[in-house]
Amino acid sequence: MNALILIVEDEAEIAEILDAYFTREGFRTVRAGDGQTALDLHLRLKPDLVILDVKLPKLDGYEVLAAIRRRDDTPVLMATALAEDIDKLQALRIGADDYVVKPFNPLEVVARTRAILRRTRAHVGATVIRAGKIEIDLTAHAAIVISEDGVRRKLDLTLTEFRLLAHMSRASNRAFTRAELVDACLPEGEAMERTVDSHISNVRRKLESATATGYLEGVRGVGYRLVPLA
The missing domain is CATH 3.40.50.2300 (Response regulator)
Structure with a gap:
């Protein structure tokens, strides 16, 4: 159609x-x-x-x-x-x-x-985003970290945390401002730029607990970026 x-x-x-x-x-x-x-x-x-x-x-x-x-x-x-x-x-x-x-x-x-x-x-059907160890299944709404030995660890993310991780994974290495992340990922009731810091901190902690350390970086004077480390 x-x-x-x-x-x-x-x-x-x-x-x-x-x-x-x-x-x-x-x-x-x-x-x-x-x-x-x-x-x-x-x-x-x-x-x-x-x-x-x-x-x-x-x-x-x-x-x-x-x-x-x-x-x-x-x-x-x-x-x-x-x-x-x-x-x-x-x-x-x-x-x-x-x-x-x-x-x-x-x-x-x-x-x-x-x-x-x-x-x-061109991206229709590509429902899985990969960034280094991170695999995000948009259809299943699941984020997984794959360790070097092949172990798959599913991240227990809130809806907002999942949106943030998925959004940043689509353009890894790009620096996102807090305002961009608010507009793209946060529900209207949470639309405050500093709220992003709390959510990002939670995502970073959950990534690190699943062996994906160093993926989320703060960018001074801008916001955050996701770095797809090997």
């Missing part, structure tokens, strides 16, 4: 143009005119990709993006009139996959969408 694109845009004319171009190119589409409706449709329909404006009624695009990232890894292409570097960096920091500035060519938006889907679909 062709990919389902959720178009989140409060300007009806722009939404209709995007809808027409995506439909012509063989995509299925659904539209939302405000942030809350977008999140409701995302949860109910599970689209393959979201085209997301920033200036929206009820919830703005950054809030919608952060909420999506707390749920899953649905690709998100920001399409907005905000052209400043700080706006782009904000979107990418929260977890946007790409960013296009209005006025845009609808064909470019379709082309960027195809490129994002090619990248993300």
Whole structure:
């Protein structure tokens, strides 16, 4: 079945143009005119990709993006009139996959969408992430440390701890800011940057107890990174 694109845009004319171009190119589409409706449709329909404006009624695009990232890894292409570097960096920091500035060519938006889907679909079916001794099974929601002698030790992680470890394992060696980890992994009720320190400390302790010492590093002035040691 062709990919389902959720178009989140409060300007009806722009939404209709995007809808027409995506439909012509063989995509299925659904539209939302405000942030809350977008999140409701995302949860109910599970689209393959979201085209997301920033200036929206009820919830703005950054809030919608952060909420999506707390749920899953649905690709998100920001399409907005905000052209400043700080706006782009904000979107990418929260977890946007790409960013296009209005006025845009609808064909470019379709082309960027195809490129994002090619990248993300290349990982479909790859439900196991490996980083050194660590093996994370996303389907089974299990994290395992494999020792040098082949012994497999399952880590007893909370939901938030598992999300943090899985998220960092997807881009090992990358330094994540606390704000990034909050947006991607922590439930709304825990959304305080310093809360990350406590969760990371627990994950590090559990890794070390399973012989995976030195995997989680603090990065001064930034946050944390996962180093896939041999």
